[in-house]
Structures are given as structure tokens and as C-alpha cells.
Amino acid sequence: MFKKVLIANRGEIAVRVIRACKEWGISTVAVHSDVDAESMHVRLADESVCIGSHQPQNSYLNIAAIMSAADLTGAEAIHPGYGFLSENAKFAEVVRKHGIKFIGPSAELIRQMGDKIEAKKIAKKHGLPVIEGSDGGVKSFDEAKKVCSKIGYPILIKAAGGGGGKGMKIVEKESELENLFLTAKSEAKKYFGNDEIYIEKYFKHPRHIEVQVLSGKNRTIHLQERDCSVQRRHQKLIEETPSPVLTEEIRDKLLKSTVGMVEKIGYEGAGTIEYIYENKKFYFLEMNTRIQVEHPVTEVVTGIDIIKEQLWIAFTGNTALEQSDIIPRGHAIECRINAEDPSRDFQPSPGTISVCHLPSGFRTRVDGAIFQGCKITPYYDSLIAKLICHGRNRQEAIQRMNRSLNEFVIEGIDTTVDLHKKLISHEKFINSDFDTNWLSKEKII
Amino acid sequence: MIVEAMKTMNHVPSTSEGIVKSILVKDGQAVEFGQTLIVLK
Numbered sequence: 001m002f003k004k005v006l007i008a009n010r011g012e013i014a015v016r017v018i019r020a021c022k023e024w025g026i027s028t029v030a031v032h033s034d035v036d037a038e039s040m041h042v043r044l045a046d047e048s049v050c051i052g053s054h055q056p057q058n059s060y061l062n063i064a065a066i067m068s069a070a071d072l073t074g075a076e077a078i079h080p081g082y083g084f085l086s087e088n089a090k091f092a093e094v095v096r097k098h099g100i101k102f103i104g105p106s107a108e109l110i111r112q113m114g115d116k117i118e119a120k121k122i123a124k125k126h127g128l129p130v131i132e133g134s135d136g137g138v139k140s141f142d143e144a145k146k147v148c149s150k151i152g153y154p155i156l157i158k159a160a161g162g163g164g165g166k167g168m169k170i171v172e173k174e175s176e177l178e179n180l181f182l183t184a185k186s187e188a189k190k191y192f193g194n195d196e197i198y199i200e201k202y203f204k205h206p207r208h209i210e211v212q213v214l215s216g217k218n219r220t221i222h223l224q225e226r227d228c229s230v231q232r233r234h235q236k237l238i239e240e241t242p243s244p245v246l247t248e249e250i251r252d253k254l255l256k257s258t259v260g261m262v263e264k265i266g267y268e269g270a271g272t273i274e275y276i277y278e279n280k281k282f283y284f285l286e287m288n289t290r291i292q293v294e295h296p297v298t299e300v301v302t303g304i305d306i307i308k309e310q311l312w313i314a315f316t317g318n319t320a321l322e323q324s325d326i327i328p329r330g331h332a333i334e335c336r337i338n339a340e341d342p343s344r345d346f347q348p349s350p351g352t353i354s355v356c357h358l359p360s361g362f363r364t365r366v367d368g369a370i371f372q373g374c375k376i377t378p379y380y381d382s383l384i385a386k387l388i389c390h391g392r393n394r395q396e397a398i399q400r401m402n403r404s405l406n407e408f409v410i411e412g413i414d415t416t417v418d419l420h421k422k423l424i425s426h427e428k429f430i431n432s433d434f435d436t437n438w439l440s441k442e443k444i445i
Numbered sequence: 446m447i448v449e450a451m452k453t454m455n456h457v458p459s460t461s462e463g464i465v466k467s468i469l470v471k472d473g474q475a476v477e478f479g480q481t482l483i484v485l486k
Contacts, residue, residue: 233453339451346453347455348450348451348453348455350450350451378450378451378475379450379451380477381451381452382450382451382452382453
């Protein structure tokens with residue numbers, strides 16, 4: 001196994017990766033910005049290197065500084081976590097050229113899957129159903145108008161290089177198209193440095209369902225699906241597995257076709273294929289070529305440590321697991337605890353955590369990087385912790401989540417804890433009678 | 446006006462109508478809660 005791994009990330013995911021490394025006796029290197037010097041991932045790692053100032057481009061996105069840190073500490077592999085450089089093909093390539101193992105797939109696959117238009121073509125070619133829309137980038141307003149009248153309103157404008165809901169626009173009718181088309185184009189340019197945008201059919205009542213895979217040179221397996229349909233601003237808030245809305249027949253087809261596609265592209269590592277699900281049909285959305293925020297729900301039902309499997313695949317090229325090793329038990333739910341004020345449209349709430357008490361107890365897991373006295377700065381993502389509860393069935397998982405949320409105390413900043421208490425006991429959540437637009441339509445806090 | 450925090454662009458709507466008399470902050474400058482950003486006439 002690797003002797004030393006550098007974690008090119010911060011927050012809870014850096015802590016998560018450090019923990020997995022430690023269990024296998026792998027020495028860990030944390031990198032951090034100046035404002036993160038006191039943070040949890042720095043405290044837990046065996047070594048740490050300050051790589052720049054608080055602006056992400058100067059530190060967590062600073063490839064040269066990260067490579068220097070790897071060189072300086074003699075790290076043999078780099079785990080990119082999620083966000084930041086995790087899906088940056090150039091970074092993966094630079095790491096490889098330096099004789100260091102990038103824990104993830106090849107730069108070429110990252111590039112292909114990161115380009116949503118190309119990813120869609122690949123998915124279609126390998127037998128996955130895709131969403132109706134423009135076959136590639138849409139250059140002009142006139143072209144956009146033609147495409148939209150063909151597929152019918154409402155439509156969705158998306159950035160080819162985008163993600164996380166940024167640069168997306170819903171267009172309800174033709175009269176709104178010109179304005180929103182131009183705004184989307186300029187936002188795409190600003191956020192992603194690429195103004196290419198494309199158009200898709202917009203779904204009125206979609207569920208977001210995704211499949212976790214592990215793949216090596218020897219084989220590809222799935223770790224079942226996750227349902228991530230409770231979202232705010234197109235970002236996930238609650239995730240669960242198994243999905244409460246899939247029939248066995250549809251699940252079987254979904255898992256089989258996903259594994260088939262991933263096998264054919266020669267993928268190495270952990271990955272997730274995301275789908276939109278509506279009216280008993282699923283449509284390929286995108287592939288994430290990295291670990292995901294919500295991976296713990298899969299871990300607690302399967303008993304598989306996905307980060308360790310990533311390390312193993314990176315080291316050996318193969319997955320040690322077979323499909324028959326994956327025997328999910330019960331139901332798991334994750335609530336994302338964000339430093340946000342849900343009553344003010346999820347406005348970010350940076351500050352100092354004055355009181356911090358994390359829930360625990362039977363089948364309760366908290367993945368976080370917070371502690372009493374820690375500072376939540378305004379420079380990074382608002383996710384500060386994840387609460388994961390496992391039950392013998394969905395009802396028990398909900399009851400346990402409710403109990404755990406009531407134990408959670410965070411003072412000094414606003415968080416999504418109280419919102420989750422309401423959501424988890426809401427009739428619509430209990431009955432799984434909601435879609436990804438639920439929170440944008442209904443005021444809960 | 447847009448205030449960026451935690452990777453989110455937050456629109457700050459004006460609390461009243463008026464003409465912008467002066468802008469007290471620069472693009473990219475860090476701001477705090479309760480800070481005066483714009484003076485309206």
C-alpha cells in the first residue's frame with residue numbers, strides 16, 4: 001500500500017480521507033490555506049503544508065503549490081476529495097507526470113465526463129437513456145429558439161463546463177428565452193471560463209437518483225443507488241438509500257445498465273452516475289468521477305469503506321470486491337448540515353461556533369470538521385457536517401434521524417439542523433411524495 | 446449589488462427607492478454584517 005498520501009482538500013472530506021488512511025497505517029499530508037491553519041484536517045494529519053492564501057485559486061486550486069507540497073513531503077499519491085481539483089483533468093495529468101498516483105480515473109476520462117455534452121454522447125453510445133435536448137453546444141439565440149420549439153417548453157439552459165447548479169436557467173416560455181440565454185452564457189464564462197451552453201428538456205417532477213460504482217481493470221461493481229431528491233438551489237440536502245420510489249424491476253435495470261456503461265469506458269476508481277427519474281423512467285444526467293458528499297449512506301448499508309476501496313484501486317489497479325460482496329442491509333439517510341439560514345433563502349452564515357455538541361449513539365454517524373471554537377469562514381462551501389443514520393428500514397432510519405437531530409447543538413452560526421427536523425417529520429418526506437423542486441415551492445421554515 | 450459568501454452569489458436588494466449617492470465598497474472587498482455598502486439619496 002502507499003506509504004504516504006497527500007489530501008488536496010479541506011473540511012469534512014479531508015478528515016474523512018485522513019481517517020481511512022490512518023486505519024491502513026498510511027501517513028497523511030494535509031495542505032491548507034492561511035485561514036485554515038487551525039482547522040480539523042490540519043490537526044488530524046501527520047504533516048501539513050500551508051499552500052497559499054484564503055482565495056481558493058491561491059491555495060486549494062493552486063496546482064503548482066500542491067505539487068510542491070507533495071514533492072516536499074514525499075507523498076506517493078494524492079487524494080483530491082470532491083470539489084476543488086477533484087474533476088480537473090489538467091491536475092490529474094500533472095500529478096501523473098510527476099510520478100505521483102492520482103486517486104481517481106485517468107485525466108482523459110475526467111475530461112470526457114467533465115464535458116457534459118461529450119459525457120451524454122458516451123452514455124448514449126453505451127446504452128444509457130439520455131435527456132432530450134440540443135445535440136451539443138448552442139451558439140446563438142436563433143439556434144436556441146429552434147431547439148426549444150422542437151423539444152417544447154419548459155426547458156433548461158446549462159453550462160457545458162458547469163456543476164453544482166451554477167449557471168442553470170429554467171425557461172418557461174419563449175418570451176423569456178433571449179434574456180435568460182444571454183445571462184446563462186455570461187455566467188458560464190464567469191464561473192467556468194467556458195461560455196458553451198446547452199439546452200435540455202425540463203422535468204416538472206423529477207427525482208434525483210444515482211448509482212455508486214467501484215471499478216478496476218478486473219471488473220466493475222455497483223453499490224446500489226442513492227436517492228437525493230431533497231434539494232435546495234439544485235443542491236442536495238437529504239440523501240437516502242435505497243430509493244423509496246423504485247420498483248425492484250426498475251432498480252435492476254438501472255443498476256445493470258449503469259455497470260454495463262462503466263465497464264465499457266474502462267473506468268478506474270469510485271464513481272457515480274447521476275440520473276433524473278420521472279414517470280418510471282430514468283435519464284442519464286452526468287457522471288461524477290470522484291467521491292461524493294453523500295457516499296456515507298452507501299457505506300453504512302453495504303459495510304464497505306468506499307475511500308479505502310479508492311485507495312486500493314489506485315494502488316493495485318483492481319477492485320478487490322465482487323458483486324456478491326455487496327449485500328445492503330436496511331435504510332440510511334444523510335442530512336447535510338450547512339452554515340446557512342434556511343429562513344432567509346439559505347443565506348450563508350459564517351462565524352465562530354461557540355457551542356458544538358455532535359449527536360452519537362446506535363447507528364448514528366457524523367462526518368464533520370467542526371469543533372467548539374472553530375471558525376467557519378466565508379471563503380468556502382457552507383457544508384460543515386453530515387449526519388448519517390441507519391435503520392432496519394426507512395421508518396426506523398427516520399426515527400433515529402429525528403432523535404439525532406434533536407441532540408445536535410451548534411451555536412454561534414445559523415445551520416440547517418432545525419430545517420432538517422421539520423423535513424424529516426414532514427408528511428411529504430415520510431410518504432416520499434416530493435420531487436427535487438419541493439423546497440423551492442413550499443416554505444417549510 | 447451581489448455579496449459573495451461560501452461560493453454563493455447573494456443578491457442584496459435595495460431597501461428603498463432612490464438615487465445612488467455613493468458606493469462605499471470596492472469590488473472584491475470583504476464586508477461584514479450591518480456594514481453600509483451604498484448611500485441612497
